[in-house]
Amino acid sequence: MSENIKSSQFTGLTLSAIGVVFGDIGTSPLYAIKEVFHNGLTTDIPHILGVLSLVFWSLTLVVATKYAIFIMRADNKGEGGIMALLALALQTAKNDNQKTNRIITIGLIGTVLFYGDSIITPAISVLSAVEGLEIIAPKLDAYVLPTTILVLGVLFAIQARGTEAVGKLFAPIMCFWFLTLAVLGAINIIQEPAVLKAVNPIWGIQLLLEEGWKGFLIMGSVVLAITGAEALYADMGHFGLKPIRFAWFSFVFPALLLNYFGQGALLIGNPSAIENPFYLLAPTWALYPLLILATFATVIASQAVISGAFSLTRQAIQLGYSPRMEIQHTSGDEMGQVYIPAVNWLLMASVFILVISFKSSSALANAYGLAVTGTMITTTMLAFIVIQKLWKWNTATSTTFLATFLTLDVLYFLANSLKIPEGGWLPLTVGLGLFLIFTTWIKGRALLAKKMDEKRVLFEELEQKIQAGQLAKVKGTAIYLAKTLHGVPQVLMHNLEHNRVLHEQIIVLTMVTKEEPYVDEANRLKVRVFGDERNFFRVKLYFGFMDQPDLRRALHLCRNEGLVIDEKLASFFVGSEKVSFRRKSPMPKWRRALFRFLLHNASSAIEYFRLPVDQVIEVGIRIEL
The missing domain is CATH 1.20.1740.10 (Amino acid/polyamine transporter I)
Structure with missing residues (x-):
């Protein structure tokens, strides 16, 4: 104020x-x-x-x-x-x-x-x-x-x-x-x-x-x-x-x-x-x-x-x-x-x-x-x-x-x-x-992030797999919501390995909350381009802890960076983690059931970020902590 x-x-x-x-x-x-x-x-x-x-x-x-x-x-x-x-x-x-x-x-x-x-x-x-x-x-x-x-x-x-x-x-x-x-x-x-x-x-x-x-x-x-x-x-x-x-x-x-x-x-x-x-x-x-x-x-x-x-x-x-x-x-x-x-x-x-x-x-x-x-x-x-x-x-x-x-x-x-x-x-x-x-x-979220980070695949490795594999290419944009700031999210790897489909434009999107109440529109977006075909984008959206994450508004800002997205042809891929615990997990036994309960009952990213439900593909990912 x-x-x-x-x-x-x-x-x-x-x-x-x-x-x-x-x-x-x-x-x-x-x-x-x-x-x-x-x-x-x-x-x-x-x-x-x-x-x-x-x-x-x-x-x-x-x-x-x-x-x-x-x-x-x-x-x-x-x-x-x-x-x-x-x-x-x-x-x-x-x-x-x-x-x-x-x-x-x-x-x-x-x-x-x-x-x-x-x-x-x-x-x-x-x-x-x-x-x-x-x-x-x-x-x-x-x-x-x-x-x-x-x-x-x-x-x-x-x-x-x-x-x-x-x-x-x-x-x-x-x-x-x-x-x-x-x-x-x-x-x-x-x-x-x-x-x-x-x-x-x-x-x-x-x-x-x-x-x-x-x-x-x-x-x-x-x-x-x-x-x-x-x-x-x-x-x-x-x-x-x-x-x-x-x-x-x-x-x-x-x-x-x-x-x-x-x-x-x-x-x-x-x-x-x-x-x-x-x-x-x-x-x-x-x-x-x-x-x-x-x-x-x-x-x-x-x-x-x-x-x-x-x-x-x-x-x-x-x-x-x-x-x-x-x-x-x-x-x-x-x-x-x-x-x-x-x-x-x-x-x-x-x-x-x-x-x-x-x-x-x-x-x-x-x-x-x-x-x-x-x-x-x-x-x-x-x-x-x-x-x-x-x-x-x-x-x-x-x-x-x-x-x-x-x-x-x-x-x-x-x-x-x-x-x-x-x-x-x-x-x-x-x-x-x-x-x-x-x-x-x-x-629990820290352990989950650490585990997913251990499994992350660098873009260079992904590019090699894409070149080596026979993937069907389809029109439109695939937007993968990722929690980590680096590497390729597991949901993308699962989609390529099981469906063997590659969209003509791929966006890995991560939303970051900064330690300040609001983030100016000018500093909202960072876009990085990968690949020879320049069709793979790493997008980071920054919000303050008092901001309401508006995903659609943020995607419009991508146009200022030369990234054009047709929302009607866009598919949103969201990972849904299913957690189990090893016998010697770093998570204390008395916390495990509580974390599973919280994770299961948390509002999904689809509802929280108000994604168009008919354009969302939710991919289950099982992770052992």
Whole structure:
């Protein structure tokens, strides 16, 4: 996203960013303060000021300083997020396999923990909003769970239709939400202005020292106020660095602080309001409208997380970390808007199970935090690699960055690790399962590529076989999809050996995903010609991890290189690998069945690259690993 934008565009991007980027962190006031005191903390003035001080400095140091000022500078051609940062960090490990594997491992840990967050965020956000029914009309408490399930069910059901139309409502609703947060908070602060003393970090430090071990537990709940910080960085490619920063510092950050301090002021005057300090900020007549507004805000926050899961999955597929899945594009204008059915329904089932199992936002809060803080740790580590190796910061400065923010991240993570028995096990279990899937897929594909590379035939050898053999020549173009960048693919050799047919024009086509979000059209294509008859072509197509591989569009670019292809007379040859394992295979026994399952259920190249089905010939290739 270019930062050279007109003022009108800047305003539009800033408003859009408010509608999308800050949904998660913007709905934290619904439950954050309540959960801190639910650990048994006394609601007296020193404790209230101490908690507010910890919230204030957490937002200031982690969100405003670490993410908005430092991390967001690490853009990959304008794109942000864990995958973009991982791709940047990998640029520092060229030709160093050990370092590459370490960096990929760090990035994958952050990725799988994001999915844990994607499951918990919709559940806790919507549930905490609907729990307002218990405050408005206690007799309606039996309807909290059914209403939550209904709202979430509708949200997941409309994903296939795309969010373009609904997305236009996000900005005005979220702007009104943050304005409401600020007004409710300011009204209560005016009544108890002494609450502003909490800006002094001494109050937070005194609370931690006084509570000792219990203070450690408090930090595990304070982190709820900064959930959603990762979205500032992840959505940078859609809205740009400056609009997101401006929206945060000028509007969102002040609104959040006013609301948190307003809740603190309310508790100073009425400690019993800890039952639900967010809703009790409002006068009685405003409770129903506030409930409706909060529900809309949490749905928007959930939508942003779900869309983020779709986008992250697409990036993982492009980079080769995940099996291919069916991807549907829901917008003709925004190529970033995608829908992945498998991910959507798995998320929905997981969220429903969470809501039904945990039953309240307080119980879910125990599961929250670990995934968020784990992702923050991996982001800090990857950012340190980029700062030190790509930006060439001196050792003292880069080490200070790492020590400061990694210490904070680890502190939050350890505090949340105490919640593992009460629900923190959930994101860890989800993350571990996905980590095994990703690493098994990566290892299996690497072994498969190595085995196919061992069997590769050089073009010179192929030419000799063609000259020696009696092959029937037919009109048209044969396009062989190859995974390797060198040699002749096995599917071509199988076709020549068994069918003994040679097309008048042969193209070996390989698609390569680069460690950058987008590839310019000018650098999309490389064509190399072989043979005396100049009828054998090696074509390499380059895509970024945010690009949608458009095979037909890319073939049109071949004309610029003098390669004319009549699509009506073209046949696409695709290899379908059937894998078996030797007794002493490098693949561990416990991974073998999982890899076969993933390979069997992965979306085929025919569907993924949208090849014309009636022109595709799929050739089975059995490979022993």
